[in-house]
Amino acid sequence: MSAQGSPEKGKGSPGKMSASGEKKITPNFTEKLFLNLSGAAAFGDERLLPSVFQEISKSFGASLTQLGVLTFAGALASAMMTPIAGIIGDVAFRGRLLLGALCGIAVTTLLMAVSQDYTHLLIFKILNGLCIGLLVPPLQSVIGDLHEARQRGTAFGYLTFTGILGAIAGAALATMLAAGVYWGVDGWRLAMLVWVAFLLLVITGLWIFAIDDLDKIDSRKVEKIQELEQTPWYSRAGPLLREGYERSKVVLSVPTLQILLVPQAIGGLPWMAFTAWVTFYLEALGFSNAVTAVLILACGSGFALGAFLGGMIGDWADSVDRARGRIACAQISILLGTGAFIFVLEVLPGLCHGQSLWVAGVAYGVSLFVAGIVSIGGTGAACNLPIIMNCLPETHRTSGVGMERFFASIVTSFGGPLVGLIAEGYFGYKMYDPSLGDPATEGEGGDVPTESPFRPLDSRQAMVLGHSLAIVSTISWLIACLVWSFLYFTYGNDRLAQDDDEEEPLDSGGELGYGTSGRQ
Numbered sequence: 001m002s003a004q005g006s007p008e009k010g011k012g013s014p015g016k017m018s019a020s021g022e023k024k025i026t027p028n029f030t031e032k033l034f035l036n037l038s039g040a041a042a043f044g045d046e047r048l049l050p051s052v053f054q055e056i057s058k059s060f061g062a063s064l065t066q067l068g069v070l071t072f073a074g075a076l077a078s079a080m081m082t083p084i085a086g087i088i089g090d091v092a093f094r095g096r097l098l099l100g101a102l103c104g105i106a107v108t109t110l111l112m113a114v115s116q117d118y119t120h121l122l123i124f125k126i127l128n129g130l131c132i133g134l135l136v137p138p139l140q141s142v143i144g145d146l147h148e149a150r151q152r153g154t155a156f157g158y159l160t161f162t163g164i165l166g167a168i169a170g171a172a173l174a175t176m177l178a179a180g181v182y183w184g185v186d187g188w189r190l191a192m193l194v195w196v197a198f199l200l201l202v203i204t205g206l207w208i209f210a211i212d213d214l215d216k217i218d219s220r221k222v223e224k225i226q227e228l229e230q231t232p233w234y235s236r237a238g239p240l241l242r243e244g245y246e247r248s249k250v251v252l253s254v255p256t257l258q259i260l261l262v263p264q265a266i267g268g269l270p271w272m273a274f275t276a277w278v279t280f281y282l283e284a285l286g287f288s289n290a291v292t293a294v295l296i297l298a299c300g301s302g303f304a305l306g307a308f309l310g311g312m313i314g315d316w317a318d319s320v321d322r323a324r325g326r327i328a329c330a331q332i333s334i335l336l337g338t339g340a341f342i343f344v345l346e347v348l349p350g351l352c353h354g355q356s357l358w359v360a361g362v363a364y365g366v367s368l369f370v371a372g373i374v375s376i377g378g379t380g381a382a383c384n385l386p387i388i389m390n391c392l393p394e395t396h397r398t399s400g401v402g403m404e405r406f407f408a409s410i411v412t413s414f415g416g417p418l419v420g421l422i423a424e425g426y427f428g429y430k431m432y433d434p435s436l437g438d439p440a441t442e443g444e445g446g447d448v449p450t451e452s453p454f455r456p457l458d459s460r461q462a463m464v465l466g467h468s469l470a471i472v473s474t475i476s477w478l479i480a481c482l483v484w485s486f487l488y489f490t491y492g493n494d495r496l497a498q499d500d501d502e503e504e505p506l507d508s509g510g511e512l513g514y515g516t517s518g519r520q
Helices: 029-048 050-060 064-089 094-113 118-145 149-178 187-209 211-217 219-229 237-252 255-285 289-320 325-352 357-374 380-390 394-412 415-426 460-489 491-498 500-507
Strands: none
Touching: 029 050, 029 094, 029 118, 029 149, 029 187, 029 211, 050 064, 050 118, 050 149, 050 187, 050 255, 064 094, 064 118, 064 237, 064 255, 064 394, 064 415, 094 118, 094 187, 094 211, 118 149, 118 211, 118 380, 118 394, 149 187, 149 255, 149 289, 149 380, 187 211, 237 255, 237 394, 255 289, 255 325, 255 380, 255 394, 255 415, 255 460, 255 491, 289 325, 289 357, 289 380, 325 357, 325 380, 325 460, 380 394, 380 491, 415 460
16 A cells, blocks of 8 residues: 655554554653642643733733734744754754753742733743743653654643643632732732742652653654764754654645644634633623632643543544544544533523522533543544654654644634634724623632622623634634545545554454455
């Protein structure tokens, strides 16, 4: 069977043998722990700033669009760094690359915490995005290399699960501290300082307990690294760029990966928009800071559990039909997620209007939790990442993840500003307009008396944000669901062409899956 862009065809993955023919290194507990904690630290760091938008707006007089620009700039910077991180990750020790990225995240978060104006905050957020972009491709590729094809969904499910727990912790910490002042320090600044301390713990643990074993995973790169070290630093860029260009051509020559870039990018728009505005939206509905933190915890917990279960569901679907199982799983999750979030944004406010805040809080908590589960936490763990790993040899997987994250992050970075533009341009929203009748402005930090009735329909601020989020979500997810259909025609061939050796254990177990009978 022919293969487009299939270098080193026939070489197995770490599921059996590494690309260099070495036996796969089985990950131990400390490796798994600190790799997952690295993801949790990075994703939690991303959630700090959106969780304190109201306080940032008060401190620096930032408009709704300017707040959206903060998330856009960070996401765009992260996107620009991911292909570079992919290139570096394929020729360097990925464990050490993770350490460097985590150190950069810690330093830039500290700088954001001490920013004195909007401009400095924006600059430091861009640098923070670059560091996060440096971390993601090597982290995801090393997780893929440590697990066999039929276990990757579960492995990425664990990674997503812990990453979301980190995001929940970061968002909850920032939300609860945001409105207060502690020892003369603004609460939103203190939240960032606390997160820096957590980052330092993760860095220390990764260095002491996992770095040596992670270096062994990349032992095949020793010769290449020594060759680069013997080359003057000013002469290294050219060869690396040429090699990166060739790797990118290989990745983009695979039809499945060409198609996969589209739903991953467009389908990520609603997630980025929702994570950017969820705190602001819930407080605009009339929930206090504390209740908002609990609701974010419920939403994130459902999303994390959905991602964890989704990884296992994706592996099960893959065992049933290796060419179509993950694709069908992705489409079902998108449709379920679309319906669930439209219910939360458009239907639930009307159902809860006039109820007590306790009843409304429980209704929103349950609804957000269920929405996260039925969407299986997005399609990344269950579908996207395993498909990328199954279509590329081990030597190109970090580049593959980097290219996917590059295109996805570029598009999804528009999620936050897009909601702001729709709210301000289409619905005529203004940040501080007394005519909006915003219940969240009653009391410091959005604290509304608990005995007051829940009246979200009276808050034009909340309704405009909800409608804007619903528009972005519905259009983006329906397009993504449609594009996933094209993979039915390409994935079977691309997977088998690149991954013959890795498919053998599945074949030997009994009944052949789709597509294997044609291989002679």
